[in-house]
Amino acid sequence: MSINLSKGEKTVVKKSSGQAVTNLTVGVSWAKINRLGNLPVSDKGFLGRMFNKASNSAAKATGQLEDVDLDLTIATFDASGNAVGECAFYAKTLFDGAIVHSGDDRGGDDEDDGLDNERIKFQGLKVATQTSVQSAFIILNSYSHQKFDEIPHIRLAIYDGLFGLTDKAPRLLEFDLKNDKSFNGAEAVILARLDKTDAGWELTAIGQPTSDQSIRAIVSRIKSEHL
Ligand SMILES: [Ca+2]
Numbered sequence: 001m002s003i004n005l006s007k008g009e010k011t012v013v014k015k016s017s018g019q020a021v022t023n024l025t026v027g028v029s030w031a032k033i034n035r036l037g038n039l040p041v042s043d044k045g046f047l048g049r050m051f052n053k054a055s056n057s058a059a060k061a062t063g064q065l066e067d068v069d070l071d072l073t074i075a076t077f078d079a080s081g082n083a084v085g086e087c088a089f090y091a092k093t094l095f096d097g098a099i100v101h102s103g104d105d106r107g108g109d110d111e112d113d114g115l116d117n118e119r120i121k122f123q124g125l126k127v128a129t130q131t132s133v134q135s136a137f138i139i140l141n142s143y144s145h146q147k148f149d150e151i152p153h154i155r156l157a158i159y160d161g162l163f164g165l166t167d168k169a170p171r172l173l174e175f176d177l178k179n180d181k182s183f184n185g186a187e188a189v190i191l192a193r194l195d196k197t198d199a200g201w202e203l204t205a206i207g208q209p210t211s212d213q214s215i216r217a218i219v220s221r222i223k224s225e226h227l
Pocket of ligand 1: 069070071072089104105106118143
């Protein structure tokens with residue numbers, strides 16, 4: 001059974017048997033924006049700006065659906081708070097495969113298909129024993145700069161085990177960003193952190209919206225505000 005985690009809440013990620021989860025997968029699901037269906041026809045200036053912002057995406061649009069390029073990233077830090085590396089669309093394999101990204105989805109779903117658009121596999125035991133990583137932050141940002149509240153749905157889930165994009169996976173935790181008004185106007189969020197403990201990886205829900213325009217800016221914010 002999955003649970004919804006409130007901001008600031010900490011939990012050691014455990015299986016239903018009570019054992020600590022060593023391997024986990026983070027996934028995010030989202031959909032394209034239906035501009036023409038949601039905006040008055042007279043609002044062409046706004047439409048124009050939005051389509052310019054996402055020019056490559058807009059070229060692919062059908063005329064009603066606008067691509068949304070969200071990026072799921074795990075940023076890692078050592079015990080001194082130094083950035084050790086990010087697993088992201090531009091660096092899909094980190095630490096010899098200990099953390100692996102499924103690949104960049106630059107569009108989102110035409111409609112909600114219930115499947116994730118990007119996933120990151122996190123081999124907790126390998127990360128804990130073969131790297132200097134002490135904490136890992138789960139980040140989501142809107143590369144194409146649409147605001148989170150414009151996007152029809154955004155769901156983040158954490159699964160027990162290592163799963164490819166289309167694998168059915170047992171869900172441990174989930175966050176529904178769409179139902180949280182604090183994300184209105186934001187295009188980046190520091191979702192959660194994983195901290196290495198003797199009992200396993202402890203997950204803390206953060207849910208901090210930011211106005212940061214890049215992953216680099218978010219990593220800087222994490223260093224100054226969380227480490
Ligand atoms: Ca993406």
